[in-house]
Every structure is written in structure tokens, then in C-alpha cells.
Amino acid sequence: MFHLSIILPAKNEAPALASLIPRIVSLHPDAEVIVVDDGSTDDTPSLCGQHGVRCLSSPYSMGNGAAIKRGARAATGEILVFMDGDGQHDPADIVRMLEKLDQGYDMVVGARDWSSQAGVGRGLANTLYNWLASRMTGHAVADLTSGFRVIRANKFREFLHLLPNGFSYPTTSTMAFFRSAYPVAYVPIKASQRIGKSHIKPLRDGLRFLLIIFKIATLYSPMKLFVPASAVFFVLGLANYAWTYLHEGRLTNMSTLMWSASVIVFLIGLVSEQITALTYRRDD
Incomplete structure (x- = not known):
């Protein structure tokens, strides 16, 4: 039984994982590290074996949210840490987020600043989501869509059935925690430029992100x-x-x-x- 489980959803992110996994292991040697391989066609499984971390492989891609759910079910830690497998998140920030969690919160989110946004369009969209979520919940939401989160495992598993298989799991989990009166906090972080190509396609995923706006409302107070x-x-x-x-x-x-x-x-x-x-x- 681990106290801390660090979960990395990854799809063809071997170049980023090659440097990210050793950093995580060196900073948190006692943590359980799980890489959820979402149908990768690169050498992600063998890379995990080289570094001695657990790899959950899927025969085909099911989506980022599906990888998060698989990792949460398999993790044995009391505290779950979710990080993107593309190298954007700094493992050194985990300590600050854990310290915040110990202050009585059930979820701590790494909040990106404007310089960490992936383009002006994404930055404007995230600003709109944050404003709407703040209006709906009555709480300041600093980063609704950040995938860097530290969460108490027993609380998070209550909402696994609500999480979509796509990219909007952060939105769903945030609104679910607010709805259930589980305290949420935000810690400022700097997100680096991702290694490799993003799996989010503006034309394909634009409508999905638009639907997030309606999901924000219906998940909290229709x-x-x-x-x-x-x-x-x-x-x-x-x-x-x-x-x-x-x-x-x-x-x-x-x-x-x-x-x-x-x-x-x-x-x-x-x-x-x-x-x-x-x-x-x-x-x-």
C-alpha cells in the first residue's frame, strides 16, 4: 500500500517520458508511478520497464479521460497525482501541492499562468471556462482545465462514473468536487512547452470544448x-x-x-x- 501514486496518461509520449520518469523517481522514490499507455505505438512499455515503473497498456486508444480512470482504479496510494505525460508539468511542483493538500483540501490543482497557455486561442477559451465556472460555483476557479492535480483517492473514485473518456475530465472532476462540498485549492505553476505533437485537434475538438461550457453548468447547478x-x-x-x-x-x-x-x-x-x-x- 503506497501513500502516493503518480499517474501519467500517455499516448506516444516516449521522448518526454524518457526524461520525465527519472525525475519523478528521483524526487519521489517511495511513490508508486503508473504510466497508462493509451494505445501507444512507440516504445512506451519497454521504456517503463527500463525505469522499473508500472505500465498499464491498452490495445487501442480510449482517450485521456479513460486513461485517468484506469490509472485511478489500479493505483494503491491514498493520494493520487495526475500529470500529463508530455513533459509540460514539473515534478518538483508536487511537493508544494502536497503541502497545500495537507491544509485540509481534498484536491489541489496546478494553475497555469497566461504564459503557460498553448496559444492565444486556448488561453482565451480557458479564461472563459474559468470565469463561467467561478460564476456558477461562487468560488474562484484559477484553472478549470489543468491536468496537473493532487487528489485524495477515496474522494476522486466517487466520481469515476461521471468522468468522460475524452479530454474534459479536469472540468468534470472540478465541478463534481465543488458540488459535493469537497474543498479545492489552486497552486500557481509554470507549464513548459510540450515535447512532441499535441493530440488535441482544433477542428475535431472545438465542438467538444464548446460543450464543456454547458457541462460546467449541468454538473453543478442546471x-x-x-x-x-x-x-x-x-x-x-x-x-x-x-x-x-x-x-x-x-x-x-x-x-x-x-x-x-x-x-x-x-x-x-x-x-x-x-x-x-x-x-x-x-x-x-
């Missing part, structure tokens, strides 16, 4: 999203009715349609709120 949307439809219907009444002296189908949409959106939010409450119900 009514905070659906009530304003319902109000917008109601006000638009009212404005349309006022205009047509003053100019034509009648109620139009458009106003009725807007009000109907307002009621439907509100009811969808109400049902979503109930589903969310059931999702986070604990059956100990």
Missing part, C-alpha cells in the same frame, strides 16, 4: 443556466407582444411560441436539477 435562458425567452415574447399589440392590436403566434419555449426550458432545467441531485447522491 437551474443557473436554464432559468436565465427561460427568462430571455419570456422577455422576448413579452417584447414581441408589446410591439404587435401597439402596431397591430393583436397577439401573434411568435409571442406564444416564445412563452412556450420559456416554460419548456424552465421545466427542462427543473428536471436536470433533480437528475443532478440524484447523480451526486451517496449510497454508503
Whole structure:
């Protein structure tokens, strides 16, 4: 039984792992190090064997989130550390994050500054996600999508069934912890330039990242999203009715349609709120 398990999801990241694994082992010799090989076609398994770390290999790629879930299930440590396998995260920051965790937090996230963002587009998107998540939760969210996290294993495993297999596991886990009143803290970090080519494709993953915005709301409090949307439809219907009444002296189908949409959106939010409450119900 280990106290600390360091989990590295990796897909064809052998060049980065060649320097990252020795650094982790030297800094944390007593930790369990697990590389989750997400269908790599390079020499990741043999590299792990050379350094004496555990490698969980998959016959095909299942996604970053799937690798995180496999690693969390296999880990024996009481504390889980998730790091990207591409060399962006500095293992030396783990100590600072563990110190923060000992102050009573259940999850500590390595928060990147603007200079650590992978391009202006990604930086603007992450800024939007952070702002929206902060508004939804009422807590300052410094980095919603950071993959560098230190988490108490028993708390994290409560939400494995919620985590997607794709790249949005950080968003899901953050909102799940806030929803369940598990304290979350942020520690500033500097992320290095990744080694190798990113597996995120803007055209392919753009819609997925857009859906993160809606996931933020539905994972925490659906009514905070659906009530304003319902109000917008109601006000638009009212404005349309006022205009047509003053100019034509009648109620139009458009106003009725807007009000109907307002009621439907509100009811969808109400049902979503109930589903969310059931999702986070604990059956100990």
C-alpha cells in the first residue's frame, strides 16, 4: 500500500517520458508511478520497464479521460497525482501541492499562468471556462482545465462514473468536487512547452470544448443556466407582444411560441436539477 501514486496518461509520449520518469523517481522514490499507455505505438512499455515503473497498456486508444480512470482504479496510494505525460508539468511542483493538500483540501490543482497557455486561442477559451465556472460555483476557479492535480483517492473514485473518456475530465472532476462540498485549492505553476505533437485537434475538438461550457453548468447547478435562458425567452415574447399589440392590436403566434419555449426550458432545467441531485447522491 503506497501513500502516493503518480499517474501519467500517455499516448506516444516516449521522448518526454524518457526524461520525465527519472525525475519523478528521483524526487519521489517511495511513490508508486503508473504510466497508462493509451494505445501507444512507440516504445512506451519497454521504456517503463527500463525505469522499473508500472505500465498499464491498452490495445487501442480510449482517450485521456479513460486513461485517468484506469490509472485511478489500479493505483494503491491514498493520494493520487495526475500529470500529463508530455513533459509540460514539473515534478518538483508536487511537493508544494502536497503541502497545500495537507491544509485540509481534498484536491489541489496546478494553475497555469497566461504564459503557460498553448496559444492565444486556448488561453482565451480557458479564461472563459474559468470565469463561467467561478460564476456558477461562487468560488474562484484559477484553472478549470489543468491536468496537473493532487487528489485524495477515496474522494476522486466517487466520481469515476461521471468522468468522460475524452479530454474534459479536469472540468468534470472540478465541478463534481465543488458540488459535493469537497474543498479545492489552486497552486500557481509554470507549464513548459510540450515535447512532441499535441493530440488535441482544433477542428475535431472545438465542438467538444464548446460543450464543456454547458457541462460546467449541468454538473453543478442546471437551474443557473436554464432559468436565465427561460427568462430571455419570456422577455422576448413579452417584447414581441408589446410591439404587435401597439402596431397591430393583436397577439401573434411568435409571442406564444416564445412563452412556450420559456416554460419548456424552465421545466427542462427543473428536471436536470433533480437528475443532478440524484447523480451526486451517496449510497454508503
